[in-house]
Amino acid sequence: MPLTMTEKIFAAHAKEKSVRAGEIVTVRPDVVMLNDISGPFAFEPFRTMGATKVFDPDRVVLVADHFSPAKDVQSAEAIRILRDFGREQGIVHYYDSGNGGIEHAVLAEIGKVYPGALVFGADSHTCTAGALNASGIGFGSTDLAAALALGELWLRVPDAIRVDLEGSQAPYITGKDVILELIRRIGSDGALYAALEFGGPGLQALNVDERFAVANMAVEGGAETCIMEADDQVFAYAAAHGAPSGHAVAADAGATYRARQRIDLSALEPVVAVPPSPANGVPVSELKGTRVDQVYIGNCSNGTLTDLRQAASILRGRRVAPGVRLIVVPATHAIYRAAMREGLLDVISEAGASISVSTCGACFGGHMGILAKGETAVATTNRNFRGRMGDPEARVFLANAWVAAAAAVAGEIVHPGDVTAERKAVA
Amino acid sequence: MIGGVIHKFGDHVDTDVILPGRYLVLREPQELAKHCLEGLDPTFTARVKPGDFVVAGRNFGSGSSREHAPVALKAVGVGCIVAASFARIFYRNAINIGLPVITCPDFARDAKNGASAQIDMASGRIEYQGHVYHGEGLPSAIRAIVDAGGLVPYVQQRLSTLA
Numbered sequence: 017m018p019l020t021m022t023e024k025i026f027a028a029h030a031k032e033k034s035v036r037a038g039e040i041v042t043v044r045p046d047v048v049m050l051n052d053i054s055g056p057f058a059f060e061p062f063r064t065m066g067a068t069k070v071f072d073p074d075r076v077v078l079v080a081d082h083f084s085p086a087k088d089v090q091s092a093e094a095i096r097i098l099r100d101f102g103r104e105q106g107i108v109h110y111y112d113s114g115n116g117g118i119e120h121a122v123l124a125e126i127g128k129v130y131p132g133a134l135v136f137g138a139d140s141h142t143c144t145a146g147a148l149n150a151s152g153i154g155f156g157s158t159d160l161a162a163a164l165a166l167g168e169l170w171l172r173v174p175d176a177i178r179v180d181l182e183g184s185q186a187p188y189i190t191g192k193d194v195i196l197e198l199i200r201r202i203g204s205d206g207a208l209y210a211a212l213e214f215g216g217p218g219l220q221a222l223n224v225d226e227r228f229a230v231a232n233m234a235v236e237g238g239a240e241t242c243i244m245e246a247d248d249q250v251f252a253y254a255a256a257h258g259a260p261s262g263h264a265v266a267a268d269a270g271a272t273y274r275a276r277q278r279i280d281l282s283a284l285e286p287v288v289a290v291p292p293s294p295a296n297g298v299p300v301s302e303l304k305g306t307r308v309d310q311v312y313i314g315n316c317s318n319g320t321l322t323d324l325r326q327a328a329s330i331l332r333g334r335r336v337a338p339g340v341r342l343i344v345v346p347a348t349h350a351i352y353r354a355a356m357r358e359g360l361l362d363v364i365s366e367a368g369a370s371i372s373v374s375t376c377g378a379c380f381g382g383h384m385g386i387l388a389k390g391e392t393a394v395a396t397t398n399r400n401f402r403g404r405m406g407d408p409e410a411r412v413f414l415a416n417a418w419v420a421a422a423a424a425v426a427g428e429i430v431h432p433g434d435v436t437a438e439r440k441a442v443a
Numbered sequence: 444m445i446g447g448v449i450h451k452f453g454d455h456v457d458t459d460v461i462l463p464g465r466y467l468v469l470r471e472p473q474e475l476a477k478h479c480l481e482g483l484d485p486t487f488t489a490r491v492k493p494g495d496f497v498v499a500g501r502n503f504g505s506g507s508s509r510e511h512a513p514v515a516l517k518a519v520g521v522g523c524i525v526a527a528s529f530a531r532i533f534y535r536n537a538i539n540i541g542l543p544v545i546t547c548p549d550f551a552r553d554a555k556n557g558a559s560a561q562i563d564m565a566s567g568r569i570e571y572q573g574h575v576y577h578g579e580g581l582p583s584a585i586r587a588i589v590d591a592g593g594l595v596p597y598v599q600q601r602l603s604t605l606a
């Protein structure tokens with residue numbers, strides 16, 4: 017029987033012989049990741065379960081990212097619990113300020129994500145791993161306590177939705193626009209319990225950073241996981257980050273899909289998601305003139321070097337509009353350093369942005385840029401739910417880094433081409 | 444059968460409104476309970492009585508995987524959540540911590556805020572205003588976790604038989 021990419025990854029990690037969509041199987045992950053919120057919440061059930069040792073310390077990664085650097089005593093305690101668990105269990109993959117950053121970006125950077133890998137994370141955006149032809153699955157803390165204890169968990173093999181990308185990008189179109197367009201079409205539960213599987217010639221037009229942005233937001237369509245076809249860019253990324261070459265999976269001709277979508281990259285206009293749902297995408301031009309108080313460029317979907325380059329290209333020689341706060345958060349320490357070497361941080365800071373250490377920060381309303389009542393933000397983050405970034409009556413518009421930087425300069429939502437005045441006539 | 448008052452919500456109730464991110468520094472269930480659903484309805488914690496039901500539309504518990512959300516709902520006394528559908532991670536989390544969840548689109552549609560219903564958790568049978576509804580059953584593998592009282596006792600049993 018022909019199989020989807022996800023069925024193949026599940027089959028390679030399952031105890032059962034038959035692994036087909038809809039079946040419940042027990043799978044053993046290649047790596048398990050927890051953070052400073054989900055980790056401390058998992059260690060107590062882990063002990064109550066009667067477990068004393070994690071299944072394999074080398075397959076466990078701990079990342080202090082949500083409240084790191086600690087914003088108060090309670091978050092400092094949580095980070096200490098995470099760090100102490102790592103020490104007690106002999107877990108060498110512990111990351112914090114100065115060597116880490118946002119977990120999903122860190123996990124790929126340290127070579128724990130590679131073609132064919134099965135990744136478990138106590139965080140919903142673990143699906144980011146799909147960019148590298150892996151399957152990443154998000155869980156809560158008690159599930160991952162069980163995974164730490166047993167090295168396995170039950171899962172229902174998801175059916176798949178196939179998304180074929182075509183064409184090459186028009187100016188100012190990124191992976192963010194691809195995923196916001198897809199979620200606009202299918203809705204925020206359109207992929208509930210499914211795997212989003214991406215392929216097609218248009219995938220080549222997106223670099224790995226942009227693919228992370230696409231895979232990251234699969235969960236905003238309700239998906240269990242996401243996977244993209246492997247190509248030379250994926251193999252080069254894995255090799256450059258010291259990952260094993262893995263076992264790339266490709267979908268068989270004739271595999272069964274719940275649904276299919278086609279997205280033509282050349283036909284897209286930058287998409288902005290109107291609060292309170294990532295599924296509320298509209299073309300950027302429809303929101304022209306929406307005043308902004310804050311612009312936030314960062315998060316596990318769009319805090320990559322590619323995003324910082326895009327932002328810097330808009331900000332070079334320009335100023336953040338009076339009354340607007342621009343906060344820029346490189347997703348990891350390594351990205352921060354690369355952006356510094358390239359001179360991007362200088363350009364961004366000269367324009368009037370404040371550059372933050374790598375952290376989840378304000379993305380989830382934690383710290384470092386919370387919104388007041390009635391404020392409006394444009395953010396490259398992945399969620400614009402009510403109250404996500406602060407007060408329930410603040411508004412967050414989701415957009416790519418070009419659009420975000422342009423909004424910072426203009427003080428309102430605009431097409432980035434209007435700021436650079438290089439906008440090509442659209443045929 | 445347990446009886447309770449219905450607290451009705453719409454579609455796509457996400458875990459950010461169930462338990463806003465700024466409270467994720469908290470871990471004590473009773474502390475989390477104080478902020479349950481604060482992002483959507485700050486009066487909820489004052490109105491809800493132990494054993495009451497939360498009834499909602501599609502995709503309940505979407506978004507963040509934070510287990511703090513179902514823990515807060517359980518600690519505030521919610522006896523059962525019935526929804527037209529649940530987001531995947533929330534559904535697993537609820538089962539794992541022993542918070543009853545029932546998928547029943549018909550009841551989710553008909554239920555009125557403030558009315559009362561009777562629910563039999565084990566069978567998923569719901570009695571409401573003279574009608575009987577049947578929630579979707581669980582696959583046997585997951586039933587075993589519920590029967591054990593949640594994932595912690597379930598794994599506890601497994602580890603003790605391995606030892």
Ligand code: SF4
Nearest residue numbers: 118315316376379380
């Ligand atoms: S950056 Fe935001 S979405 Fe990503 S892991 Fe951190 S809190 Fe979650």
